[in-house]
Amino acid sequence: RKRIVIMISGRGSNMAALIEASDDRAFPAEIVGVVSDKADARGLQLATSKGIPTRVVARGDFASKDAHDAAIDKELAAFGAEIVCLAGYMRLLTPGFVAKWQGKMINIHPALLPSFKGLDTHQRALDAGMRIHGCTVHFVTPEMDDGPIIAQSAVPVLIGDDEKTLSARVLKAEHHLFPLALRMVCEGKASMQDGKTAFSDIEHVEQVA
Ligand code: GAR
DSSP, X not given: OEEEEEEESSOOHHHHHHHHHHTSTTSSEEEEEEEESOTTOHHHXXXXXXXXXXXXXXXXXXXXXXHHHHHXXXXXXXXXXXXXXXXXXXXXXXXXXXXXXXXXEEEEESSOTTSSOSSOHHHHHHHTTOSEEEEEEEEOOSSTTOSOEEEEEEEEOOTTXXXXXXXXXHHHHHHHHHHHHHHHHHTTSEEEETTEEEEOSOSSOOOOO
């Protein structure tokens, strides 16, 4: 099983979904640690309650972004991380750090990329009158929410939806999609090649709704 470290900044519900998936011994990944840039991230307690070691690497403790990411990288090395999952890690990573983890770091974003990069995706989708919304797991590149797509899940926007109801529907899809995408990466079925996602050995394409 591949050794996974999850990076969070907050609630940690996607982290919890990955931990739950990895509780199954047949899942090709084990979660060996959680790193947060926020000492008060709610996900930290959740990880601890699941017996997963956590580290806080707070931005305020470092003079520069480079020093901060270098400290995170040290924790990843100490955990023996092979793949890194960004699960609501809300800070842009430095190009050097991203280059080092290229093809081995994946992120979940609450929109159907390349639409709605950045924050407030659900309200912006509602404001745009979208009838379909969703989530994306992609390889991380230096630009925010911009790397090659591994998997996506679409959900309907229902008449009368508000940010709360829509985000809840998308979040449910995220919890299904992230383990699925991580499995594809761990099994080598999705890999980053020449700036694109290469798919191999996929006998069937699983449609996620
Ligand atoms: C999730 O919806 C995730 O997609 C989003 O933050 C939320 C974290 O929730 N990530 C981004 O917006 C990254 N651009 P969680 O902490 O409960 O997983």
